[in-house]
Amino acid sequence: MDRLTLVLWIFDSVTGLGLLLLAGWALASPQLFRGIILFVAFSLMMSIAWVRIDAPDVALAEIAIGAGLTGALLLAALSRLGDSEPTQESMNRPIERSYRARTFRSLTASLLAAVAVALVFLILALPGDSEGLGAEVAASLDASGVSSPVTAVLLNFRGYDTLLELLVLLLALLGVWSLGGLPAQPVSPAVLVLDTLARILIPVLLLSSAYLLWAGTHAPGGAFQAGAVLGAAGVLLSLAGWQVRQRYTGVTLRLLLIAGPSLFLAFALYTIVAGQSLLEYPPQRAGVMIVLLEVAATLSIGTTLAALFVAEGPRNKEGQ
Amino acid sequence: MNASTALPLLILASSLLPGLVIFFLPESSIRIRTALNLFGAVTKLVLVAVMARGVLHGVDYEARMRLLPDLDLVLRADALSLLFVSLSSVLWLLTTVYAIGYLENSPHRSRFFGFFSLCVTATVGVAMAGNLITFLLFYELLTLTTYPLIVHRGTEVARLAGRSYLRYTIAGGALLLVGVVWLSTLFDTLEFAPGGFMAGTEAASRPGTLIVIFALLIAGLGVKAALVPLHGWLPKAMVAPAPVSALLHAVAVVKAGAFGIVRVVYDVYGIEFAANLGVTQPLVMVAAATILYASVRALFQDDLKRRLAYSTVSQVSYITLGIAMVGPIATIGGIVHIVHQGLMKIALFFCAGNLAETLDIHKVSDMDGVAHRMPWTMGAFTVGAFGMIGVPPLAGFISKWYLGTGALAAEQGWIVLVLVASSVLNAAYFLPIVHAAWFKTPKGKWQDKRDRQRLETRWMLLLPPMATALLVLAVGLLANMPLSPLEWARLITMTEYGP
Amino acid sequence: MEALAATVSWDACLIVLPLLGAIACFAWPNAAKKLALGTALAVLVSIASLTIRVTAAGAFRHAVGAWGAPLGIELLVDGLSLVMLSATAIVGLAITIYSAGYFKADVSSRFWPLWLFLWASLNALFLSSDIFNLYVALELTGLAAVTLTALAGSADALTAAARYLLVSLLGSLTYLLGVALVYHGFGSVDMAVLAGRVESTPVFWAAFSLMFVGLALKTALFPFHFWLPPAHASAPAPVSAALSGLVIKASFYILMRLWFEIVPADYSTFTNFLGVLGAAAVVWGGLQALRAKRLKLLIAYSTIMQVGYLFLAFPLAVAAAWRGALYLILSHALAKSAMFLAAGNILYCAGHDRIESLDRIAQRLPMSLAAFAVAGVSIMGLPPSGGFIAKWLMVEAALKSGQWWWAVTLVLGSLFAAAYVFKVVGYAFTQAEAPHTSIDVPAAMEWAALALAVAAVLMGLIAPWILASMEIGRAFPGAAIP
Amino acid sequence: MILSDYVAAVLLLVGVFFFLAGTVGLVRFPDVYTRLHALTKSDNVGLGFVVMGLAVEAESWFVVGKLLLIWMLVLLAGASVAHLIARGATQRGVRMWTD
Amino acid sequence: MAMWQSVLRRVLLFAITWWILVEGEVRSWWFGVPVVLVAATASLVLVSPTTLVWFELARFVPFFLVRSFAGGVDVAWRALHPGMPIEPHMIEYPTRLRPGLPLVFLANTVSLLPGTLSVALNTGFLNVHVLSGRRELQSELESLEDRVAALFGITLPVPSRGVI
Amino acid sequence: MSSVPLFALVGAGLFCIGLYALIVYAHLLRKILAINVMGSGVFLVLATLADRTVNAAPDPVPHAMIITGIVVAVATTAFALVLMLKVAEKTGRAELPDERTG
Amino acid sequence: MQLFNLALGLLLLMTLGGGIWRALRGPSAADRMLSVQVFGTAAVAVLLLLAQAFGQAALRDVALAFALLAAVTAVAFVRRAWAEEVDCDPE
Structure with a gap:
């Protein structure tokens, strides 16, 4: 074993051990808040693990979604829980x-x-020589319209999965709204530093989101990561205490939410009517179509994630 | 689809369709309901007559439908089924008339007549079933359609009776199902055939299994046929309205059980094969025990309908007794008793219903002198009772005569003793009623009821018992005429035993 | 037009159309009801066309994106999926019609998109031949089912939904772990490809066990049934109908598919163990149903019992038993949905579903009670219902293979079923006064329940046709009936 | 190794040293405000040195630009969040540690 | 005209950022141009055009780098010193900048400089947590505020001494 | 990549730790965390094994699957949290009734 | 150089232990939050080091995303989850 391998092995062991310990502590923590903090740390550690197992795409998704949004979601939920639970007693109720x-x-x-x-x-005991589908993906990559294998799998080879997954996301939001949403949180007084931070970061987030989307065609990145960054912009917006104007939360919001899924479905319907296989791309135009679909999907994912964070239910007559 | 296929289906439809329509009729449309009921009943009668004529001329009526890849639903008209179908359709017409009169102004009549029609449909289906699975289908349908009739009044007692009925019949149905499925795994066919379908097959060499299956089938059928100790539901079920009791006891439920036993012994196992298996003799014993036990129990019932119910338990076992004794004469007696018992018992129940409906009499002890108030009704009752006892030349006598001679022919003399004892007991629980009704001085509250009608009760209540009493007399007197039940029974027996 | 009808892939329509419908309902809440009804009809047309095609031309695979396995996802249309899709379409139509009357305006606009999502996800699930795609479909189904459960909004419903969600997620994750091991062991997630590669190795069995446990959780096999009664009992009635009638069948369907397509050999210890669990479910479900004080709870426990029957097919292991199990799935889908819809009518009218107070309401809703009773005929397995055919096939299989004890279980189950069905039906025949202050139930709701119940019974009369359909493209494993 | 490698190595080492120091401060310092000092300053400086170290060896100016961009973003976020946490702590009455 | 200049500046800023992000990939611009425009628009809506004095920026950057390095060294020294020499206290600094980007810039910069951490930004005052209070901070903060003001092209009034 | 699929083992461990917490703890928020931990465990198993071939590029299919899984996880987590809040609002406790242990 | 970068990365990873210790120890919620901040910055450094070590440019994008999003959790904490400070230490 050379030194490089040794260092890597130690690196991996430390990461792995850290993951196990963080998970254990997070779940066993007597205080929920501490548990959440440790869980966020766990997510960050996970993304290092993803990098170590040659999955930068996943690392990006993990950071954007796992660390960024899930943490914010959990913390926001915890704060709301405080309103309904008069004491913290049940949170750190001693273990029976x-x-x-x-x-x-x-x-x-x-x-x-x-x-x-x-x-x-x-x-x-698993066979060590299992090739998986790497070779097949590589062989068909040229026909897929993009040069990033993961994006090719997500949008083309297994685009149907992705369609369903977009719908899971939309469905989750629908579920939240169908529960009647949550009461709007009292607007905390604007904090100048935070306000400015948001004002500076949001355009950068937009740009980065677009960059990740573009990068996805040939490198790690893609609609989900881009959408998550976009969603983070929305979350920041909400956290800074800005209210989105009424007229954007009705039909406009709905249209943004369904843009991705409906473009995808329209494409599906077209292939059905044209007598092709479901979601079959014309080989020459696959690249452009994938980018179009990804743009729409990114918008929808971002909007949906932000709406999931706000969780206030639609602001038109139904549901109120 | 030709006539020979259509006719069995039409016979089913003649009660099924009116029944279904009636469910959706509002409570107030009495006329349409009555018209539908009578139309269905008359149509059925006519269709049965057509079919009877056809069968006599050798037409083969059969409707077939594939239920499972290797199993058909079969409706077929042979002599035995025709006997039962005719009985059912005649008595259904009468009972319908009776029920219309009986239930005047009572609630839930659409529901009642709906189920009533379905119940007859099921009975006719049982009668025409051409194989075991079809039989099973209608047998279970019968359970389901009679339950609402039993609990019709909705009282606590009625519901308890209904529950008891279900407990017995559903469990019985389950046993029957197991038996039938088991048979289907052993044999290629489940179709009823004269002489059975077992003899000579490969599976016939497994007597143990076949005996177990026989026991399962008889246990399943015995519930409805009220073989002791499976009879517990029957006396309780008498809480139902009189027309229902009449139908249950005389035509539908107990008869379906008894009929099923006939089918199993003759057309599934085959009498010879069954006798060789050694399963008939125990059946005879059970039947005999039932006859005696139930007669004794009847003696001690003060409630008129309960007494009649125990009488039913006893009398239905004559059928089982007759067919389980190996020999043509006894078989004739058993089979003809399907009709005879039906006529006699329905007459008695109609009368009991009249007493209850008109004078609110439910107990034997209240019947003193009632014949003066309701002579026609009690006249019919007397005919029925005498028939039951076996007074010549009434229907019951014919049955008992054949059973007795059959027993001697089958060299089972002790059965004659059973028959005699049973007749004595019959007399012991019927004669006091007749005596009291005709010869004792009236007492009881019913005397206060003023007679406001020209007849002793509504004509729709009076006609059916009179008609059935007449039939009791007729089938006895005219037993040897062509087309009489006895002649049919002979015909049937000939197909089983060969000429 | 005809040419178009011939080229259209109706199988894909079954997924895409309800999804489009769902999104349309979401975008235009005001027109949701009409959109949903339209979608239901479109789905019905699709399934009819698909049936015609499959019956005429046989089973086929549809390579999504034209890639084909193992790289792409394939849809598989054979008899098995066809009958499941058809049952879903029939029940789905009834639920759609029923729900048009059931939900008040504000809940209605939330219900429609969720319901169409559920429908689409079920269709997607029945069509998929890809075990990872099935995971996504399972998640979609689970999430839609949970959100629909929570729609009732009561404390009970929310708690039940939360429990259901956790179980559903746990089930999916366990399944996914199994998928991961399968993928790494055998290099594909397509069932047909796997069928050729899978060997009976420890890795495979471990993976299969994980997938099995995950799916059994979702199917509510005893002892994983604990989440089902509260969820099915407290959801809105049409939702309960879909949950009991369709959703739990979806995971069992996957189990069946895996068993048929990939599992290399039968192990009698394992299958007998499943049989024992099934039998325990029958007894436990039956007893609990008898003890239940609320109508919907009773029906929910009945579902647990019926799920138990399904698992008896594993030890019986002959083709007839599988036919019976599938027939049971179909007839139970119709009958159980009918029961829940009928219970919903009672709840709608009376505002409660306490069994002991049912007499007051039974008089007002004879049709709903009739629907319950008629559906009960199938649940009890009395002829000529679909339930009877199923039971017949299974009992026959049990006796034929000499495993009479499973036949006893089946018969015992019928007795339980009869007991609890009549416990309810008995209340229709009491003489209680009908209350004056009660809400009238829209006719469509009563008819929807009755129609489903009658369909469940009549299903017994078209068995040869269905039995022939269900084996298009793949005969069930195990010895054929001689 | 060439000169730039040594420069890079030194810069990286300095950077990591600051990270270490920051962590030590986080562990040793007595209250949230002092820990914020440690964290904000030393981690940002540490990252700055790491960025510089890597920039020395970067394959192109774009990479340098990207590294700087990342560093600036971390500076902005770090300082802002430090302020927000400190502000929140005073508002919620977290007492300051004094001797 | 000034308006157009600032718009142009903003677009240029984001274009450069994009250029850096895509690492000079020329083919990315068909996607990049609309994105840069969107981001620039958003940025203009969110942060109203501000003047930035380039010359001052050139002065400020080295100052900032040196001071923040000093800050790092300072805190590292205190953290690693066995005796942990700290004497925390708060001071309230009266700001002359009006609320806005420059003020926030000031507050954030304060946090990165040696020994200071901005704790609260209220109207007219910046509360600063000081890690060790031996030095004269007031004047340091004033000069910092002057630098920031100069950076943003603002002229500040002369500080009125003794209001601490 | 090291020959021992280290992270797959970690994944298996995470799955079991998460499952334990899911069963044992009553609070819904903890259960939601537990589900997330389990999910990460499964994803790790899925991804690690994709990278076992030493010299070839990693198999992209599991990576795509994991991204799908992560999105599904965040969606369900968001919904689960709102559901938890609704349960807490109605029942006063963010716990399921009749949980046996605290 | 690769080895050196990796070793430094490992060292940084170890420093995270201090962060975890603070998260476990508290005592105030803000203290725990600080550990997330440590994680954020250190992870950016680790990712950049790994990017260099393995020559994977994509990891710099990962670091970029880290830098962008680390703030979101912290802001969520400050604005939402930070209830009235209870300086309790369960250990």
Whole structure:
């Protein structure tokens, strides 16, 4: 083992161990807030792990979505929880110490430990020479319209998955709205520093989002990462205490939310009527079409994520 | 689709369709409902007559539908089914008339007549079933359609009776189902055939299995046929309105059970094969025990309908007794008793219903002198009772005669003793009623009721018992005429035993 | 026009049209009801056309994006998926019609897009031949189902929805872990490709076990059933109908597909274990249904019991048993939806569904009660219902393969079913006064319930046709009936 | 190794040293305000040196530009967030540590 | 005319940023041009055009780098010193800049300079947390404020001493 | 990449830790965190094994799948959090009833 | 140089331990939040080092995203989750 391998091995071990410890601490933390903080740290650590396993696309997605948005979502939820829970008692309610509870816990723990050991053996037993679909992807990459293999898989080879996934996102928002949304949070007084930060960052976020989108055609990046950065801009907007004008939260908002899915579906419908395979790209125009779809998807993803963070329900007559 | 296929279906439809339509009629449209009921009943009767004529001329009526890839639903008219179909359609017409009169002004009549029609549909289906699975289908349908009739009044007692009925019949149905499925795994066909379909097949060499299946089938059928100890639901079910009791006891439910036993013994196992398996003799024993036990129980019932119910338990077992004794004569007796018991029992229930409806009499002890108030009704009752006892030349006598001689022919003399004992017991629980009604001085609250009508009760209530009483007399007197039930029974027996 | 009809891929329409409908409903909430009804009809046309095509030309695979497996995703249209899609279409249509009357204006506009999403996701699930795509479809289905459950808005519904969501996510993740292992073990996520590659190795069995556990959670197999009764009992009635009738079947369908397509061999220890779980579900579900005080809870426990039946097909392991199980899925879909819709009518009219107080309402809603009772015929497995055919096939399979104890379980289950169905039906025949202050139920709601119930019963009469359809393209494993 | 490598190595080492110092401060300092000092200043300086170290060896000026862009963004965010946290702490009455 | 200049400046700023992001990829501009325009518009809407004195910027950057390095060294020294020599206290500094970008710039810069951390920015005052209070901070802050003002082309009144 | 699929093992560990927390803790927020941790574990297993071929570029298909999974996870998390808040609003507790342990 | 960069990255990774310790220790919510800040900055540095070490330009984009988004969580904390400070230390 040369020194490079050794350093890498230590690096990976530290990351892995850190992940396990952070996850354990985050979940076992007696205070929810601490748990969330540790979870955010866990997400950041995860993105380093992604980088280490040659998955920069995933690292980008993890940072944008996992670390950035999930953290904000969790913290916002925790703050709202505070309103409905008069004391913090239940949050750090002492773990029950009855005999039955303890037995239950230790049984669960030992069972899961057994599962973990079994999984470890299995993973070690997996064939080491499994090629996966890397070769197939590489062979068809030229016909896909983009040169980034991950984007080719996401938008072309398995574009149908992506369509469904866009819909999962929209559905989540629909679900939030169908619950009646959450009451608007009291507007905290504007803070000059924060306000300025948001004013400076938002154009940069827009630009970066577009950059990630563009990069996605040939390098790590793509609609999801771009959308997440866009969504982060929306979150920042909301956190800075800015109210979006009434007229943008009705039909305009809805149209933005459905732009991606409906363009995708329109394409699907076209292929159906034209008697082609579902979501079959014409080879010459695949590149342009993918970019168009990605632009629409980015807009929708960004808007949806921001709307999920705001979670206030639509501001027109229904749902209010 | 030709006539021979269409006719069985039409016979089913003649009660099914009116029934379905009636469900959706508003409570107030009495005329349409009555018209539909009578139209259905008369149509059915006419269609059955056409079919009877056809069968006599050797036409093969069969409607077939594929239920599963290897299994058909079959409706077929053979002599035995025709016997039951005719009985059902005649009695349905009468009962319908009776029920229309009986339920005047009571609530939920659309529901009642709807289920009433469906119940007859199921009975006719049971009668015409050409194989076990079709039989099973209509048998279960019968359970479902009679339940609402039993609980029709909606009282706590009625609901308890309904629950008890379901407990017995659903469990019975489950046993029957297992038996039928089991058979279907052993044999290529489930179709009823004279002499059964078992003899000579490969599976016939597994007597143990076949005996178990036989037990399952008989247990399943015995519930409805009210074989002791599976009879518990029947006395409770008498809380139902009189026309229902009449239908349950005389035509539909118990008869479907008994009819099923006939089918299983003759057309599934085949009498010879069954006898060789050694399953008939236990059946005879059970039937005999039922006859005696139920007769004794009947003795001690003061409630008139309960007494009649126990009488039913006893009398229906004559059918089982007759067919389980191996021998043509006894079989004739058993089969003809399907009709005879039906006529007699329905007459008795009509009468009981009249007493209850007109004078609010429910107990035997209240019947003293009632014949003076309702002579026609009690006349019919007397005919029915005498028939049950076996007084010549009434219907019951014919049955018992054949059963007795059949027993002797089958060298089972002890059965004659059972029959005699049963007749004595019959007499012991019927004669006091007749005596009290005709010869004792009236007492009881019913005397206060003023007679405001020209007849002793509504004509629609009076006509059916009179008609059935006449029929009881007729089938006895004219037993040897062509087309009489006895002649049909002979015909049927000949197909089973060979001429 | 005809040429167009011939080139259109109706299978894809089944996914795309309801999704478009859902999005349209979302964008134009005011026209949602009409859009949804239109979509339902369009779906019906699609499934009819697809049926005609498949019946005439046989099963086919549809390579999405024209890539084909293993690189791309493939849709698989064979008899199995066809009957599931058809059942979904029929139940879906009834639910759509029913919901048009059920939901008040404000909830209505929220309901429609969610419902169409659910429908589309079910269709997507039944069509997919790709185990990762199935994961996405499962998530879509689960999320739609949970949001619909929560639509009722009560504390019970929200709690149940939260539990349902967690279980659903847990199930999906467990399934996904299995998918990950399969992919790495055998290099594909397409079922047909996997069928040729899978060997009976520990890796495969571990992966399959994970997928199985995940799906069993979603199917609510005993002892993973704990989440189902509260969710199905507290959701709005048409939602309960969809959940019990369709959604839990979706995960079982995947299980069936995996079992047929990929699993290399039967292991009787494993299958017998499943049978025992199934039997336990039958007994437990039956007992709990009998004890239930609320109508919808009773129906929900009945679902647990019926799920138990499905798992008896594993140990029986003959083709007839699978036919029976699939038939049960179909007939139960119709019957159980009918029951929930009928219960919904009662709830709508009376404002409660306590069984002991049902008598007051039964008089006012004879049609709904009739729907319940008729559906009950199928649930009990009495002839000539679809449930009867299913039970017949399964009991026959049990006796034929000499495993009579499963037949006993089946029969016992019918007795339980009869007991709890009649426990409810009995209340229709009491003499309680009808209350004067109650809301009239729209006729469409009563008819929708009754129509489904009648369809469940009549399904017993078209068995040869359905049985022939369900094996287009793939015969069920196990010995054929001689 | 050539000269630029040494320069880069030194710069990187200095950068990492500042990170270490910042972490030590985070652990040792007594209250949230003092920890903010440690964190904000030393981490930003640390990142600055890392960026410089990497810039020395960057393959193109664009990379240098990107590295600087990243550093500026971190500076902006770091300073702003430090201010916001400190502000929040005073508002919520987190007391300052004094001797 | 000034308006157009600032618009142009903003567009140029974002164009350069894009150029850096895509690492000079020429083919990216078909996508980049509209994006830069959108970002510039957003930026103009959010931050009204400000003048930036280039000459002052050239002076400010080295000052800032040196001072913040000093800040880093200072805090590292205190953190690593076994005795941890700190004497935290707060001061309230009366600002002359009016609320706006320059003031925020000031506050953020303060946080990066040695020993100071801006804690609150209220009307007219900047509260500063001081890690160690041995030095005369008032004048330092004043000179910093002057530099920032100069950077943004603002003329400040002479500080009125003794209001601390 | 090291020959031992280290991160896959970590993934398996995360899956089990998450599952344990999901079962044992009552608070919904903790359960939601637990689900997320489990998800990360699954994704790790999926991705790590894509990278086992030493010299070839990693298989992009699992990466695409993970991105899909991450988006699904954030969507469901966002919804779950709102649902939790609604439960808390109605019942006063962000916990499921009849959970056995605290 | 690659090895050197990696070793430095590893060192930075280790410094994160201090951050975690602070997150665990608290005592105030703000203190815990600081650890996320440490993570953010250090991770940017680690990513940049790795980008150089492996010659993967894409990792700089990852670092960029980090730099852009690290602030969002912190702002969410300041604006939303920071309830009245309870200086309790459970350990």
